[in-house]
Amino acid sequence: MIFPLGSTIGAWGCSIALWIAPTLWSPLQGDAPSLPATAPIELGECARCGDSGDVECTACAKTTCTWTGEGKTPAVFCSQAADCKQCLGTRRVACKSCERGPSVATQKLRTDTEAWLAKMRKIDEVVGVKAVHGESAHFRITWNIKQVDAKGGSTPHGGMHVYLDRLEALYADFLVDLSAVDKDFCDKTHVMLWQSEKDQKRASIAFTGQDSSTESKLMGKSPVVSIFYDKSHLHEEFELHQAMVHQTAHCLLSNVFDGIWPGNIKGGWIDCGLAHAYEVRYFGSVRHYCYVEADTMQAFQFGRWEQAVLSGVQSGKDLRFLGITGRNTTELSPEEHMYAWSYCDYLMRAHPGKFGAIAKGVKARESYAELLKRVLGVTLGEFQDAWAKWVKDTYSPKKKPR
Ligand SMILES: [Zn+2]
Numbered sequence: 577m578i579f580p581l582g583s584t585i586g587a588w589g590c591s592i593a594l595w596i597a598p599t600l601w602s603p604l605q606g607d608a609p610s611l612p613a614t615a616p617i618e619l620g621e622c623a624r625c626g627d628s629g630d631v632e633c634t635a636c637a638k639t640t641c642t643w644t645g646e647g648k649t650p651a652v653f654c655s656q657a658a659d660c661k662q663c664l665g666t667r668r669v670a671c672k673s674c675e676r677g678p679s680v681a682t683q684k685l686r687t688d689t690e691a692w693l694a695k696m697r698k699i700d701e702v703v704g705v706k707a708v709h710g711e712s713a714h715f716r717i718t719w720n721i722k723q724v725d726a727k728g729g730s731t732p733h734g735g736m737h738v739y740l741d742r743l744e745a746l747y748a749d750f751l752v753d754l755s756a757v758d759k760d761f762c763d764k765t766h767v768m769l770w771q772s773e774k775d776q777k778r779a780s781i782a783f784t785g786q787d788s789s790t791e792s793k794l795m796g797k798s799p800v801v802s803i804f805y806d807k808s809h810l811h812e813e814f815e816l817h818q819a820m821v822h823q824t825a826h827c828l829l830s831n832v833f834d835g836i837w838p839g840n841i842k843g844g845w846i847d848c849g850l851a852h853a854y855e856v857r858y859f860g861s862v863r864h865y866c867y868v869e870a871d872t873m874q875a876f877q878f879g880r881w882e883q884a885v886l887s888g889v890q891s892g893k894d895l896r897f898l899g900i901t902g903r904n905t906t907e908l909s910p911e912e913h914m915y916a917w918s919y920c921d922y923l924m925r926a927h928p929g930k931f932g933a934i935a936k937g938v939k940a941r942e943s944y945a946e947l948l949k950r951v952l953g954v955t956l957g958e959f960q961d962a963w964a965k966w967v968k969d970t971y972s973p974k975k976k977p978r
């Protein structure tokens with residue numbers, strides 16, 4: 577990608593406006609005889625551009641992206657901004673009062689934006705739509721949904737930014753939970769959200785390598801997730817948000833540290849448990865499974881899991897840690913999903929700062945006896961007992977309404 581992970585350009589235009597390009601005049605100050613015979617440009621002579629070589633774009637002053645949102649990490653690219661033919665969303669155009677030409681920074685941003693937009697428009701070609709695209713420090717997003725019932729989401733462009741900000745909010749939590757930093761990630765996760773099933777089908781095959789009319793994802797070094805906003809399944813707007821959080825958590829975990837998805841190397845418990853942990857944390861309950869048949873989902877009660885795990889522990893019917901740690905994501909039963917969540921919940925809340933080391937060990941296929949000893953200093957038996965005690969002390973026996 578154009579920008580290394582963690583780089584930010586800042587809000588559109590802001591950082592660019594401060595730039596004065598020294599390279600434009602510095603070569604002319606020497607006495608090299610081979611220089612072209614043009615007169616050196618005097619400093620301070622252009623009142624219009626302040627000698628930066630570029631001025632604010634007026635063509636898109638009223639139409640372009642002015643999204644500032646509530647997110648701490650602003651968009652780096654936005655297709656609506658980039659659609660301005662004059663400035664490509666850089667908000668700077670060449671000064672017509674002098675011949676300095678746009679600053680190096682503006683030129684670079686133009687080139688980068690052009691390349692980015694071309695890449696995004698290829699996605700449109702494949703799917704057969706003109707979607708809105710955005711990119712922030714840690715995500716790319718492709719959005720073809722007319723509107724969502726969320727503040728700022730009444731247009732496709734607004735909806736895209738709302739969801740991009742939400743992705744960055746998830747990322748901030750993920751960094752803390754996994755004790756990770758930007759450079760631990762192999763690439764940005766690309767999230768695609770579609771209003772029509774037809775879009776989903778085309779995108780899922782082309783970009784996630786799976787034929788899915790609902791939700792699909794590509795895990796590992798360069799993750800992609802594609803979700804159909806199916807109103808018959810995701811009735812409320814927050815359910816789309818919840819689906820995105822769940823799927824993106826899978827992607828981030830598969831990407832961080834090594835690009836290894838634990839879900840198909842018998843680490844299904846951490847793959848699903850973490851995705852559910854964000855559902856419970858943000859939305860109060862679990863609605864989302866991957867790969868589980870609809871009839872199995874109905875047989876197993878969705879909703880708050882604290883109560884169910886607590887009564888499992890109290891009645892001695894709980895699923896033991898080693899019983900669920902030997903399975904791939906596709907092999908986990910609904911009940912195993914619930915206990916996978918609880919073990920992840922316990923690790924994150926009772927052992928802050930250790931979950932990242934546990935995840936690394938799972939991805940490296942370390943044995944659980946060694947991993948727990950090394951990271952937490954406990955035996956398997958001690959871990960099991962400590963989890964059960966913590967569940968009894970922590971989980972609520974009452975079913976709290978949303
Ligand atoms: Zn000028």
Ligand SMILES: [Zn+2]
Nearest residue numbers: 633636660663
């Ligand atoms: Zn413009």
Ligand SMILES: [Zn+2]
Nearest residue numbers: 641643654656
């Ligand atoms: Zn925008």
Ligand SMILES: [Zn+2]
Nearest residue numbers: 848851865866
């Ligand atoms: Zn899942």
